[in-house]
Amino acid sequence: xxxxxxxxxxxxxxxxxxxxxxxxxxxxxxxxxxxxxxxxxxxxxxxxxxxxxxxxxxxxxxxxxxxxxxxxxxxxxxxxxxxxxxxxxxxxxxxxxxxxxxxxxxxxxxxxxxxxxxxxxxxxxxxxxxxxxxxxxxxxxxxxxxxxxxxxxxxxxxxxxxxxxxxxxxxxxxxxxxxxxxxxxxxxxxxxxxxxxxxxxxxxxxxxxxxxxxxxxxxxxxxxxxxxxxxxxxxxxxxxxxxxxx
Amino acid sequence: xxxxxxxxxxxxxxxxxxxxxxxxxxxxxxxxxxxxxxxxxxxxxxxxxxxxxxxxxxx
Numbered sequence: 261x262x263x264x265x266x267x268x269x270x271x272x273x274x275x276x277x278x279x280x281x282x283x284x285x286x287x288x289x290x291x292x293x294x295x296x297x298x299x300x301x302x303x304x305x306x307x308x309x310x311x312x313x314x315x316x317x318x319x320x321x322x323x324x325x326x327x328x329x330x331x332x333x334x335x336x337x338x339x340x341x342x343x344x345x346x347x348x349x350x351x352x353x354x355x356x357x358x359x360x361x362x363x364x365x366x367x368x369x370x371x372x373x374x375x376x377x378x379x380x381x382x383x384x385x386x387x388x389x390x391x392x393x394x395x396x397x398x399x400x401x402x403x404x405x406x407x408x409x410x411x412x413x414x415x416x417x418x419x420x421x422x423x424x425x426x427x428x429x430x431x432x433x434x435x436x437x438x439x440x441x442x443x444x445x446x447x448x449x450x451x452x453x454x455x456x457x458x459x460x461x462x463x464x465x466x467x468x469x470x471x472x473x474x475x476x477x478x479x480x481x482x483x484x485x486x487x488x489x490x491x492x493x494x495x496x497x498x499x500x501x502x503x504x505x506x
Numbered sequence: 507x508x509x510x511x512x513x514x515x516x517x518x519x520x521x522x523x524x525x526x527x528x529x530x531x532x533x534x535x536x537x538x539x540x541x542x543x544x545x546x547x548x549x550x551x552x553x554x555x556x557x558x559x560x561x562x563x564x565x
């Protein structure tokens with residue numbers, strides 16, 4: 261028990277986390293590719309045509325997983341940011357910075373595929389309903405976090421400023437999630453609920469869950485690969501990093 | 507199997523623009539992001555190597 265705790269502290273140092281992240285990310289990338297292939301296969305070849313939306317509903321296989329990731333990554337980012345703010349650990353801020361671009365990407369994908377889904381089904385690319393608007397605010401929070409960090413030269417100060425923004429912005433995540441309950445939205449309710457039986461065909465659900473797993477693995481792989489860049493950018497002058505240059 | 511032919515598959519029941527527009531942009535951006543990370547890594551490694559070499563010279 262004591263030993264395993266020691267190990268966690270060991271990997272809290274950027275110097276020790278750098279090689280660990282380097283060993284791990286290719287496995288996550290490979291798992292992501294495998295899940296994506298399985299998910300796409302089910303999504304296009306196994307899941308049946310939807311009775312109401314025809315083939316157009318297949319956008320769900322990227323739209324819902326990307327939307328989940330956009331919210332989940334923000335919470336994880338805020339968690340790391342808060343940890344860094346509370347304990348002043350170097351790696352926490354780096355993890356928050358490493359997650360932000362991937363989170364912003366999934367938010368963009370959620371909005372983009374949502375527009376392409378809304379046009380044929382609702383007749384509009386965009387409506388200012390609560391779900392869409394709060395998701396757009398999420399994109400601005402990510403972009404604001406990235407811009408704020410980029411504007412501050414000292415990385416530790418940039419981490420702290422970004423952390424405050426990330427923590428304040430986390431209030432938006434439950435607003436996005438519950439927006440379809442709290443307000444009358446054009447956007448439909450939750451596709452998957454933990455308390456109710458799924459309202460969709462099992463093969464559709466499986467395709468969506470596999471794509472969600474693929475996006476998870478992709479996010480972990482990109483965050484680990486990016487945090488390695490950030491570690492080198494900030495601590496590359498240290499003695500240990502010289503071995504990386506060989 | 508949902509499709510009778512390749513054209514049938516590509517037509518997506520009339521939703522080709524929307525379905526392929528969604529999957530295409532998703533796939534494209536998820537290919538570009540890892541490439542940007544690789545570029546970022548190569549850039550920082552090049553900078554560090556140059557600085558390292560400069561230190562060796564002045565030492």
